[in-house]
Amino acid sequence: MRMKILSVLAAVALVGGCETASEESGKSSSSGSTALKLAHTANAPAPASVGVKAGTQQDLVVNVGDRIFFGYDKFTVVPEQATTLNKQAAWMKANPSVTVTVEGHCDERGTREYNLALGERRANSVKDFLVAAGVNPERIKTISYGKERPVALGSNDTAWKQNRRGVTKVTGAGS
Amino acid sequence: MTRANKRIKTGVLFVLCFLIGKPAGAELKIDITKAVVEPIPMAITNFVGANFGPSKYGIDIARVIKADLERSGLFRAIDPKAFIQKTHDIKSLPRFGDWRLINAQALIHGRAHLILDGRLRVEFRLWDVLAEQQMVAFVLTTVPSAWRRVAHIIADAVYKRLTGEEGYFDTRIVYVAEQGPQNRRVKRLAVMDQDGANHLFLTQGKSLVLTPRFSPTQQEITFLSYYGRVPRVYLKNLDTGREEILGDFRGMTFAPRFSPDGKSVIMSMAKDGNSEIYVMKLSTREVRRLTNHSAIDTSPSYSPDQKQIVFNSDRGGKPHLYVMSANGKKVRRISYGKGRYNTPVWSPRGDVIAFTKSYRGLFYIGVMYPDGSGERLLDKDFLVEAPTWAPNGRVLMFFRQGRTRADGTGGKTRLWSVDLTGENKREIVTPIDASDPAWSPLNR
Structure with a gap:
């Protein structure tokens, strides 16, 4: 448990660095995946000692999970990813003044223009899910980056899996 | 570049295409629809200057023409060291026998010099060496800074004359x-x-x-x-x-x-x-x-x-x-x-x-x-x-x-x-x- 808290702190420190950037910075290539694992394991609210402010990107990353993943050339939300989105919807309702932009991303194995269209699809799949779960659509914007902003480097399956993603970014802070 | 673009359009004084010598039986021609084309051996001479001597513009223009034509894969420039006819005043006919001896099928030569108003005047001729016939020739006058475009226009003219297709070098x-x-x-x-x-x-x-x-x-x-x-x-x-x-x-x-x-x-x-x-x-x-x-x-x-x-x-x-x-x-x-x-x-x-x-x-x-x-x-x-x-x-x-x-x-x-x-x-x-x-x- 002690190890876990330490790694949570590390993740917060890393993620905090790029909180305000709408386009992910290079540093997030490792922090993104770390944050993801933590988001999946941390199903209780973060310990108060971590000092994550509710309704922030850190809060979303650490306590909810900011991203879901898609299959190759797919844009449907598969059941195992739905858990994260249900938690995001609950979190949006718990933080009613937060607005977000959902980014749709693709791996490099598609042409630029097709991937822009596919990324748009993925971003809207996330949005549609959140709206269906009761979030006001006015609070959610979408943007597609196609294959332009991979989070994981390397031309291999592991990286491609991480890059085919929909990422929810807090754009308007609550409170 | 843009300014040069415009000036070169108005700067084309005249374009002349005339034929000298005997009509050719089998004219030099490339079929570019064929998959493997043996590149045509071609002599591209440095363009001469005002007094038919060496010219910096002439050397540069010949270099760009050569690079364009070679990159097309359709032409091979013969090493100038092999040239027998070393200089040419472009007023008289080439010594076709000298060019045939080094297996040149086509010959490009020309003249590039600054004229009184400060503009660059470039004259060019393409010869079919075997038929001893001029295939295309023209004169361009432009701002000196547009010399590269002149070279590309010449390369396009050569490409078009020998393939029957528009070129793509002035792009x-x-x-x-x-x-x-x-x-x-x-x-x-x-x-x-x-x-x-x-x-x-x-x-x-x-x-x-x-x-x-x-x-x-x-x-x-x-x-x-x-x-x-x-x-x-x-x-x-x-x-x-x-x-x-x-x-x-x-x-x-x-x-x-x-x-x-x-x-x-x-x-x-x-x-x-x-x-x-x-x-x-x-x-x-x-x-x-x-x-x-x-x-x-x-x-x-x-x-x-x-x-x-x-x-x-x-x-x-x-x-x-x-x-x-x-x-x-x-x-x-x-x-x-x-x-x-x-x-x-x-x-x-x-x-x-x-x-x-x-x-x-x-x-x-x-x-x-x-x-x-x-x-x-x-x-x-x-x-x-x-x-x-x-x-x-x-x-x-x-x-x-x-x-x-x-x-x-x-x-x-x-x-x-x-x-x-x-x-x-x-x-x-x-x-x-x-x-x-x-x-x-x-x-x-």
Whole structure:
């Protein structure tokens, strides 16, 4: 448990660095995946000692999970990813003044223009899910980056899996 | 460059094509539709100066002509050390016997010098050595700074005379210059001559820019920019630098391309995640929707007669190529091969459609007839993408991206060209990594 808290702190420190950037910075290539694992394991609210402010990107990353993943050339939300989105919807309702932009991303194995269209699809799949779960659509914007902003480097399956993603970014802070 | 463009047009004093000597029996001619062409051995002499002596402009112009013609794969320049006739006053006939002895089939010579008003006067002649006949000749007068364009115009004239096809040397390439690791890639618009000279960055790299395309009629490009973190289609005038938003709508606009008459831009617009194809008339900004389908519809490209549009859609489950009438009607699928088909681009000749295909982990650049038959793959690699046509429809340019290693190194991205025959693959040298090339029309 002690190890876990330490790694949570590390993740917060890393993620905090790029909180305000709408386009992910290079540093997030490792922090993104770390944050993801933590988001999946941390199903209780973060310990108060971590000092994550509710309704922030850190809060979303650490306590909810900011991203879901898609299959190759797919844009449907598969059941195992739905858990994260249900938690995001609950979190949006718990933080009613937060607005977000959902980014749709693709791996490099598609042409630029097709991937822009596919990324748009993925971003809207996330949005549609959140709206269906009761979030006001006015609070959610979408943007597609196609294959332009991979989070994981390397031309291999592991990286491609991480890059085919929909990422929810807090754009308007609550409170 | 632009100023030079304009001045050279008005600066063409006269163009003369006249024949000297006996009519040829078998004229020198290249069939460029054949897959493997033995390059024609050609003597390209340094152009002489004012007093028929050496000239710096003459040496430079001959060098650029030689590079253009050799890069086409159709010509081989004979080493000047082998030349028997060392100088030539260009007023008299070449000593054809001397050129035949070194197996030159064609001879280019000329004269380049500054005239009294400070302008550069360039005279050029192409000779058929075996027939002892002049094939083409002309004089150009222009600002001295436009000497490279003069060389390209001469290379185009030689290409046209010997192949019967328009050349493509007096053209430019607009592309995306790339730098930095893949997850923090900085992308800038850049433009250069077809041979890489006169390279110029057009944007600073603050906003992500993608897929520039040349207007077929103006010094204008259309492209996608994430300026203000909103992906939209823009129009930019290369002469004035003036930029305006074309795709100012609620949804993302992308995949722009000019119509062949240059009066419209066709593009994708995404609404609620669904990409459809729209056409915008540039004079009125009037927009018309052409597709209406829940699938992805993108990467549209007009046929040169502007009657049809080829585009990319996943309405059949996987991305494939479809053709529709210019009004959006009569949609039909044309690609039926295995794999995924993307980025169709109609040849300016109208005869074939170039595309990117991916199948079993590899990407291909290929061409097919507009009815989908006759698929031919011209190159393959881990990632090759985004074919663009030379204005004569005989050469394609595209980009090739290598694999990226887990530490972020690798991923080298460069421009390449290949002949429609599949021969003559060449890297187009750029200062840094390069993608999304778009070929300009002939400058003229």
